[in-house]
Structures are given as C-alpha cells and as structure tokens.
Amino acid sequence: MNEKKPILGKRYQRRTDYHNYIVGERAKARSSIIKTVSNCRRLSVPCLCGRDDESLLLATIDRWGIPSNHLICMYCGLIRVSPRWDHDTYRRIYEGHFWSLQTGQSNITRERFNLSIKRSVAFARTIFEYVPDIKGMRIIEIGCSYGAGLQHLKGKGALLVGYDFDRDIISAGREFTGLNLRHGGIREALNEMESRYDFVILRHVFEHMLDPFAEGKLLRDLVSDDGLIFIEVPGVLNFFKWSPDPIFIFNTFHVYSYCLRTLRQVMERCGFSLIRGDEHIYSLWKPSLTINISPWENRDEAMRILAFIRPMERKRLWGQMLPIRIYRQMRNWIYD
Ligand SMILES: [Zn+2]
Structure with a gap:
C-alpha cells in the first residue's frame, strides 16, 4: 500500500x-x-x-x-x-x-432506460451538430449498454449496430429498442464485420480502456479510411461544470482521465487526427495517413x-x- x-x-x-x-x-x-x-x-x-x-x-x-x-x-x-x-x-x-x-x-428497468434516453439528448444533439446527415452510414457503437444513445439515431437512414460485454443489458436493450445489439467489444466486432464501418461511436468507454494504444489501433481497423470516430469521455477540465467536488474526478474504473490535449496525444499515436472537440469531452476524429510519434512533454x-x-x-x-x-x-x- x-x-x-x-x-x-x-x-x-x-x-x-x-x-x-x-x-x-x-x-x-x-x-x-x-x-x-x-x-x-x-x-x-x-x-x-x-x-x-x-x-x-x-x-x-x-x-x-x-x-x-x-x-x-x-x-x-x-x-x-x-x-x-x-x-x-x-x-x-x-x-x-x-x-x-x-x-x-x-435490476435493469425500463424506467432506468428512459432516464438514459433523457441523459443522451446532449450526446445526440452533438452527433447531429458534428455530422448532420448520417443517411446511408454504417454506424457501430462499442460499449453501447442497452442502446439508449443509438436509439436517438434511429429513423435517419443509417445502419445501426451496438456491442457490449454485459449480456443482461444487451438482452434488455434488444427488448427496449429493437436494435441489433451484440455481445462483445472491438475484437468481436472486427471478427464479425462484413466491411469497415463509416462511423464508430464510443461513449464513456475510452477512459476505461486498460491499453488505449492497442485498442486505438484496433479502432483503426474497424473504421473505413474516410470514416469517422466519435469519442465522449468525462473531461478532466470539465468536472466543475457538473460537480463542485473534485472527488468525482477519481474513479478506479477510469484508468486514464483525459483532457482534450492528452486524448489527442493518444489518438494521434493510434493513427487518428482531431476534426473537432471540446473539454466536455465530445470529440470527432478521422484516420490519418501518418502516426504522430513526437514526444509528449x-x-x-x-x-x-x-x-x-x-x-x-x-x-x-x-x-x-x-x-x-x-x-x-x-x-x-x-x-x-
Ligand atoms: Zn505523461
């Protein structure tokens, strides 16, 4: 200790x-x-x-x-x-x-699902601000839980798939949303995919990744060369906006806590470049031709x-x- x-x-x-x-x-x-x-x-x-x-x-x-x-x-x-x-x-x-x-x-209840739908409104607003037209896109969410985020993207002409490790939550999510929700994470999605996705979404997932470089490189294989990645993580520089108590920054499950700059350093090393983002953190990325390995100091x-x-x-x-x-x-x- x-x-x-x-x-x-x-x-x-x-x-x-x-x-x-x-x-x-x-x-x-x-x-x-x-x-x-x-x-x-x-x-x-x-x-x-x-x-x-x-x-x-x-x-x-x-x-x-x-x-x-x-x-x-x-x-x-x-x-x-x-x-x-x-x-x-x-x-x-x-x-x-x-x-x-x-x-x-x-228990996983419909009331809780409805609460998550409400809490996903800002996410959905940001997605459509960043990418106004998702028609025809093949969209995948990794760590989708019961699909409350994907539910907001329904009816816009996109193909939607979600993956999560929790079998109970997926089965509840299928019942609540009727969406194509599958068991697994990035590796399972790669094994099962027919072709690369146009748009990959990770909401409150990246900060849980134990090896962000390895997972980030797998993300590069999941998204098409002209595709997009959306990442939402709790930004360290944003905490005071929702809680005046710094204890909430510290979460054993958030093995890395990012600001936009540190997230960018990781993503650039995985082969992505930032299109736009803020300190919330909502961020949009595209695959880049080069991998930035410059020192981080x-x-x-x-x-x-x-x-x-x-x-x-x-x-x-x-x-x-x-x-x-x-x-x-x-x-x-x-x-x-
Ligand atoms: Zn460091």
Missing part, C-alpha cells in the same frame, strides 16, 4: 467515511468489489507518455470509496490509476458488480490541470463552511 499523502489533502486518503452518499445497492456493490480485489494482482503502470517519474499523487481513494492511487503525470497532464488491478479482475467486476455500483440498482498542460483541480477543492471547502450567500460573495471576490 502506498503510504504517501495525496496532495489534495486528507479527504482524498484511504478512508470511506467521507463517502456517505454511497448507500444501498451501491454500498453492497462496493463491498463485493473490495472483497474481489483483495487478493488480485496489481500492476504499476507508467504514464502513456512513457514516463513514470515526476508523477504526483492526487488521491488514494476514489469517488466510490474504493482504495486506488490516482496520479497526475507532470510531463503531460494525464491522470492515471497506478497500481491498478489486472485485466481479468476488471472484467469480473464489470460483469458482476459495475452496473449496481454505477446505477444504485440491482507538455508541462504547461499538467500545471493547467493542477491549477484547475486545486482551487476546486478550496471552493468546496469554502462552500461547506459558509452560508451559501456569503460563500458566493467570497467566491466572486477571490476567484473572479
């Missing part, structure tokens, strides 16, 4: 008593996960930029109250979990406990991310201690 202190302070250390929002099915799932990982193999991983020196420890506990080390690389700004569990352990948890941890429910980005997270924690503390009206006045005075 790493005994070092996280730079964000005591609240980000290995203890779960700050996590009183984890209750019911979530708390049960967390206990099962902590039990499952108690004897698993842990791997120390260098940053994707190749460096493992000069990483700062941000937290030793995540948003769920699961002990895990979250580091920021001071060379490039990428946040990673290290050491992390091995591939089989992640796989077992995704199959057995992840759904309950994420949703707080043990970008200390400015690391400083920018630290300069974003640290005040976030200070704001949270102020917010807790003062009546909200006074807090807002103080906040405007200090930060605006």
